[in-house]
Amino acid sequence: MAKQQIPVIVVAGFLGSGKTTLLNHLLATAGGTRIGVLVNDFGSINVDAMTVASQVDSTISLSNGCLCCAVDPSDMDDMLTRLAKPSANIDVIVIEASGLAEPRSMVKLVVASTQPRIAYGGLVLVVDAAEFTATSARHPEIAKHLRLADLVVLNKTDRATDLPAVRAAITPGTPVVETTLGRVDPALLFDPRPRTPTIGQLSFEDLVEDHGDHVHALYDSVEFTSTTPLHPREFLRFLSARPAGLYRVKGFVDFGTDDRYALHTVGDHLSLDRTPWPRGVPRATRLVLIGTGLSEPALTTGLSACATTEPPDPRALLDVTRYLRP
């Protein structure tokens, strides 16, 4: 089976909101995951890890296998091609949009990429909770950015003086993760690889790992398995009404056809990959749902209600095709 496409996640947010801090956190806690990083504005990057990085041209190779590249929007496609090369063995690409970049145009650049090995993986918007009122007054377009975002990282909650007002300004239903120092669990954005084993010495991750907060403990995860196929339309309806605290859903879906649908969501962003069921793999839907304040019975009931013994409805399957990655 062909290697799955590499998800490309765009991280945007106004100047100083904490994008680089978030990126540093992802690099430090991603375990064995190889992250390709594209930064719009190389001058401003302050990756602590650079003390252990070797710089080659505009690409920084970090010892944990991460790559950082400076990128001008006109070079975006070239850089994506470079990171997507099988020899780079990259699992996920994160683009840090400069604080001045318009998120929509960054997303468009990724979606318009001609590189077949990558697929747009969602827009993460970092918002400075402490400066929110002042930023909104100066940049009313933040409201539009908030609507576009698949996941909002409400950062600097330690400095926010009126968090309830900031929360209230975000469109209900938008998935929001509240953080300090951009400490988002990488599992909300991509599937981290298991940590690389090390013998006799500390790995890079051990050296830079943040021992302060155990972010994993903040999230619930619910598993769902069904050997009865799901009805595509019902399943899409379930997803579109999912609770805002459900940040991530991943796994495989059986719609009762000969294809297996790999599902990937980041916040509101949903994508599906369709491949034939591999021989010998039992047909079943297996999902992991990650978030905060999840009600396992409600999610299980909602998903179970999508199960159907009817033959697959081709028209309902058409609804699914708009989420298929090319």
Ligand SMILES: Nc1nc2c(ncn2[C@@H]2O[C@H](COP(=O)(O)OP(=O)(O)OP(=O)(O)O)[C@@H](O)[C@H]2O)c(=O)[nH]1
């Ligand atoms: N108090 C506090 N400071 C933070 C937090 N997150 C980031 N900072 C600080 O805020 C400043 C800006 O953070 P950056 O990560 O550089 O922000 P950025 O969005 O990358 O900034 P630009 O690249 O200029 O757009 C830095 O001094 C960070 O240390 C937080 O949660 N709380």
